[in-house]
Amino acid sequence: MSAMIATMMSVSPGIPPRPAIQTSPSSTSVPMKTIPGDYGWPLIGAIGDRLDYFWFQGAAKFYQKRMEKHQSTVFRTNVPPSFPFFTGVNPNVVAVLDCKSFSYLFDMELVEKKNILVGDFMPSVDYTGGIRVCAYLDTDEDKHSKIKRFAMDILKRSSSIWVPTLSSKLDTMWDTIESSLSSSTSVSYLVPVQKFLFSFFCRSLAGADTSLSPDIDENGYIKLDLWLALQTLPTVPIGLFQPLEEIFLHSWAYPAFLVSNGYNQVADFIEKEGAEVIQRAQTEFGLSTKEAIHNLVFMIGFNAYGGFSLFIPYLLGALGNEENKGVQERLRKEVRENIGSGLSFESVKKMDLVQSFVYETMRLNPPVPTQYGRARKDFILSSYESSFEVKKGELLCGYQPLVMKDPNVFEEPDKFKADRFTGEKGRELLNYLFWSNGPQTGSPSESNKQCAGKDYVTLTGSLFLAYLFQRYDSIGCDGSSITTLKKAGS
Numbered sequence: 001m002s003a004m005i006a007t008m009m010s011v012s013p014g015i016p017p018r019p020a021i022q023t024s025p026s027s028t029s030v031p032m033k034t035i036p037g038d039y040g041w042p043l044i045g046a047i048g049d050r051l052d053y054f055w056f057q058g059a060a061k062f063y064q065k066r067m068e069k070h071q072s073t074v075f076r077t078n079v080p081p082s083f084p085f086f087t088g089v090n091p092n093v094v095a096v097l098d099c100k101s102f103s104y105l106f107d108m109e110l111v112e113k114k115n116i117l118v119g120d121f122m123p124s125v126d127y128t129g130g131i132r133v134c135a136y137l138d139t140d141e142d143k144h145s146k147i148k149r150f151a152m153d154i155l156k157r158s159s160s161i162w163v164p165t166l167s168s169k170l171d172t173m174w175d176t177i178e179s180s181l182s183s184s185t186s187v188s189y190l191v192p193v194q195k196f197l198f199s200f201f202c203r204s205l206a207g208a209d210t211s212l213s214p215d216i217d218e219n220g221y222i223k224l225d226l227w228l229a230l231q232t233l234p235t236v237p238i239g240l241f242q243p244l245e246e247i248f249l250h251s252w253a254y255p256a257f258l259v260s261n262g263y264n265q266v267a268d269f270i271e272k273e274g275a276e277v278i279q280r281a282q283t284e285f286g287l288s289t290k291e292a293i294h295n296l297v298f299m300i301g302f303n304a305y306g307g308f309s310l311f312i313p314y315l316l317g318a319l320g321n322e323e324n325k326g327v328q329e330r331l332r333k334e335v336r337e338n339i340g341s342g343l344s345f346e347s348v349k350k351m352d353l354v355q356s357f358v359y360e361t362m363r364l365n366p367p368v369p370t371q372y373g374r375a376r377k378d379f380i381l382s383s384y385e386s387s388f389e390v391k392k393g394e395l396l397c398g399y400q401p402l403v404m405k406d407p408n409v410f411e412e413p414d415k416f417k418a419d420r421f422t423g424e425k426g427r428e429l430l431n432y433l434f435w436s437n438g439p440q441t442g443s444p445s446e447s448n449k450q451c452a453g454k455d456y457v458t459l460t461g462s463l464f465l466a467y468l469f470q471r472y473d474s475i476g477c478d479g480s481s482i483t484t485l486k487k488a489g490s
């Protein structure tokens with residue numbers, strides 16, 4: 001087990017290989033072109049694009065329409081936020097929307113990742129205790145290496161309690177849902193899922209037991225929800241009432257003090273109950289107390305809790321989708337045949353279909369849909385059809401929901417195929433699964449910006465499914481509620 005985890009989390013230096021997509025011409029054989037598209041009139045161009053993005057088209061259609069208009073997967077456009085109260089933010093980007101051009105974002109010799117987690121706009125550091133946390137640091141910054149190694153060390157050390165903690169938190173979550181369902185025909189699972197995720201990640205990543213603080217146990221997840229929502233608001237479509245959303249929610253950045261009370265309570269809790277992990281960050285990785293606390297809270301609250309709060313509903317949504325009829329039976333069979341003496345990393349690694357189901361969910365619903373990279377120097381970027389000159393300082397913007405439907409790579413790209421990633425051919429496709437800001441076959445390391453939790457995330461998705469089909473024969477669900485739960489053997 002420890003050997004497996006060590007292999008899984010090994011720090012491999014270097015850059016994940018840029019996928020060599022067989023069906024594409026090589027970058028040297030495709031003709032040079034000027035990047036199509038423009039940024040329009042100053043201010044007005046950016047506002048028009050912002051309204052399309054948030055209101056008239058939505059993000060997916062926004063990129064799709066422009067891709068069709070320019071007959072190119074690489075083009076210039078503006079992305080929000082923009083005018084009037086984002087004066088220091090440059091909305092101009094070069095969109096990269098196929099697997100080949102998107103993969104330039106993983107090449108740390110060509111792109112820089114300083115302060116561009118959500119684009120040229122960066123939420124105030126007041127949201128993160130006054131410091132720039134790991135996700136905003138470039139690989140060139142010394143601190144990035146230290147914190148990334150700290151993150152990977154946390155995961156490695158937590159591996160021994162990961163599965164038992166997950167199982168016990170899932171027991172509580174499903175008991176709650178089951179009991180609500182006994183008196184109702186449909187139960188929203190969002191609150192139970194978020195409570196489960198919050199207490200699971202506090203315990204597994206920081207060693208902090210939420211039951212020691214009644215307020216944190218009951219309301220910690222709400223404090224994180226508010227903190228997450230407010231800092232990302234300028235870049236996230238809400239889908240409420242337009243034009244009110246544009247006027248009040250997308251026109252300026254909200255100050256952190258509105259949520260700092262709740263954030264500080266969570267940070268204080270982690271400082272106290274996660275003292276051992278924080279101590280290690282200082283002694284073994286050379287971080288200050290402040291850096292250790294706020295990076296740990298960011299990993300728990302933003303990376304882990306934020307990512308999984310989207311991922312789990314996507315997973316349940318895919319399970320309950322009518323189009324995937326019959327898949328539950330196949331998943332259940334595979335789980336029960338391979339679970340052996342109980343849930344473990346080893347047992348789910350034998351479950352090919354379960355893992356493929358998780359990968360396919362990630363392909364069609366990447367929880368972090370947009371990635372950015374700023375050109376460190378002038379370079380030539382290629383799509384399948386053309387090569388383009390990118391100038392130093394230009395911001396590349398990849399929108400994964402379209403990239404992951406690249407027809408050069410994925411057959412019937414719009415279709416959810418549960419077994420797409422099984423077998424030899426399926427495993428080859430993992431080179432092109434990019435949800436973690438790198439290929440699923442790549443290794444997160446201090447020299448790249450790939451998600452530190454890459455393997456833990458997909459394995460946890462598989463453990464979640466394996467637990468489910470060990471406990472239930474079938475489940476009726478969608479992206480927000482449960483309608484039926486048929487207990488195993490009942």
Ligand code: HEM
Nearest residue numbers: 134135151303304307308311367368436437449451452453
């Ligand atoms: C569904 C869950 C998750 C998703 C979708 C996700 C996705 C991502 C993505 C896309 C990035 C790169 C962002 C960018 O630079 O553009 C990232 C970075 C990161 N993730 Fe995750 N993540 C998840 C869970 C986790 C977990 C459980 C951890 C555990 C500690 C984690 C730790 C990190 C860290 C530390 C970084 C920064 C990497 C760096 O700066 O080099 N993530 N994640």
